[in-house]
Structure formats: C-alpha cells, structure tokens
Amino acid sequence: MELAVKLEVFEGPLDLLLHLIDKNKIDIYDIPIAEITAQYMDYVDAMDKEDLDVVSEFLVMAATLLDIKARMLLPKEKNEEGEEEDPRTELVERLLEYRKYKYMSGELRDMSVGSDHIIYKEPSIPKEVAHYRPPVDLEALLQGVTMTRLRAVFEDVLKRQAQMMDPVRSQFGRIEKETVQISDRIGYVRKKVLSGGRHSFRSLLREGATKTEIVVTFLAILELIKTGDILFTEDSTRDDFILEGNG
Structure with a gap:
C-alpha cells in the first residue's frame, strides 16, 4: 500500500503513527501492529534518506514496531500477577501522552492567533485603595x-x-512660646x-x-x-x- 504523504507534514514518528491510526479509524488501545507497521514502513521507504537526523528517528520507531510485531507472534509473557502482558502497552502510553501535548499545543497556538491585536487596560487603583493599610x-x-x-x-x-x-535663671520670668x-x-x-x-x-x-x-x-x-x-x-x-x- 503506497502512501501519498510528505515528511514535512509530520513532526516525528509518533505524529506519523497518530496520523495512520486516525486515518484508518483504529482504536488506539487495540492497534493492529502488522497493518500499521506495513504502512509505516512504506512511508519510511519513501523518505528522503539525505537528512540522517530525521531519518534516524523514524528508523528507531520502525525497529520498535518490528520488535512489537515479532513479540506478538510469540507466546505472551505473564507479569508477576499472572496476567498476560501486551507488547503494545508502552507504545500506546507514549501515543496517548504525545496526543495530549499535541492538543495542548494546538490550543495555545489558537489562543495566540490575533493576540498581538489585543490591547490591555493599564491597572488603575483608586487612591483610597492604593494607600490603604x-x-x-x-x-x-x-x-x-x-x-x-x-x-x-x-x-x-x-x-x-x-x-x-x-x-x-529658671526663677526669672520668661516669654512663653506658642x-x-x-x-x-x-x-x-x-x-x-x-x-x-x-x-x-x-x-x-x-x-x-x-x-x-x-x-x-x-x-x-x-x-x-x-x-x-x-x-x-x-x-x-x-x-x-x-x-x-x-x-
């Protein structure tokens, strides 16, 4: 499956993963790793390999996805409480945290739009209040x-x-002061x-x-x-x- 996307659209590998999850309307708590990994690798293959700093970040995430995909094919491990561990848990937590901060940055960006045209009134305090003790x-x-x-x-x-x-001299008469x-x-x-x-x-x-x-x-x-x-x-x-x- 070929993706018609450009690198500059995304701010990093987590941003790309969220885009793929939203595009495919996938439940973030139940990510089909095989499908998402395939789409992600298609994007990495289409990347401009000259910018090594950017490419390295996406390659690290690709290796993480492949590792999760391989672990999901193996028998699931159990934690100390006897519950089966999901290899996707850590990735889901990172995606949720990234999504939260991404939305927060968007809210702040929207608030800043047009803020340079806002004029705030200088504080004015009545004299009786300013001198109150x-x-x-x-x-x-x-x-x-x-x-x-x-x-x-x-x-x-x-x-x-x-x-x-x-x-x-104190006995002498004197002129009293006012x-x-x-x-x-x-x-x-x-x-x-x-x-x-x-x-x-x-x-x-x-x-x-x-x-x-x-x-x-x-x-x-x-x-x-x-x-x-x-x-x-x-x-x-x-x-x-x-x-x-x-x-």
Missing part, C-alpha cells in the same frame, strides 16, 4: 514592650531635661523617621526644648505607632527603643 495589631506590635518601660524612658528624659536647667500642636509634631516625626535609617526614641524626645514639647513629641510617637506609620523595637543594650519607617 490594614489596621495595626497593637498587641503584636508591642509584644514584650510594656507601658512601664516606655514611661520609664519618658520620665528619664524629662528628669535629664530638668537637671540641665539653671536653678537661678502652644505646640501635636499635628505639627506628628508631621515632623513622620517625615524624619520615614526619611530612612534607625532613630533613637530617647533622641527624638530630647529634641524638645521644653517639657511641653517632650510630652507632645511622646504623644506624636505613640500615635504614629498606633497608625502603623513607624515600627517600634526595643534596644535592650542601650535601655532605649528604635523607631523605623514602615514602608
């Missing part, structure tokens, strides 16, 4: 840090600030911490020239910890806390 878990954030420790550092800074005052706004201190501390680096809790408190400024700075830091703008870790080696920007 999940609520801060204060218990997890301040785990191991007690308010007693924070208060101790705070009172120590106040004590040192009071010791730096001149006991004589009231310190907590919103201003929050903005100042946020800008400084988020600019990068690690900042000492004590150092930020000491920047206050007066007791009022120290207290307001302390409240501003607590508010920023609560909103999650800054991270808060203990520095036990220096009896201090470290503040870092959160993002």
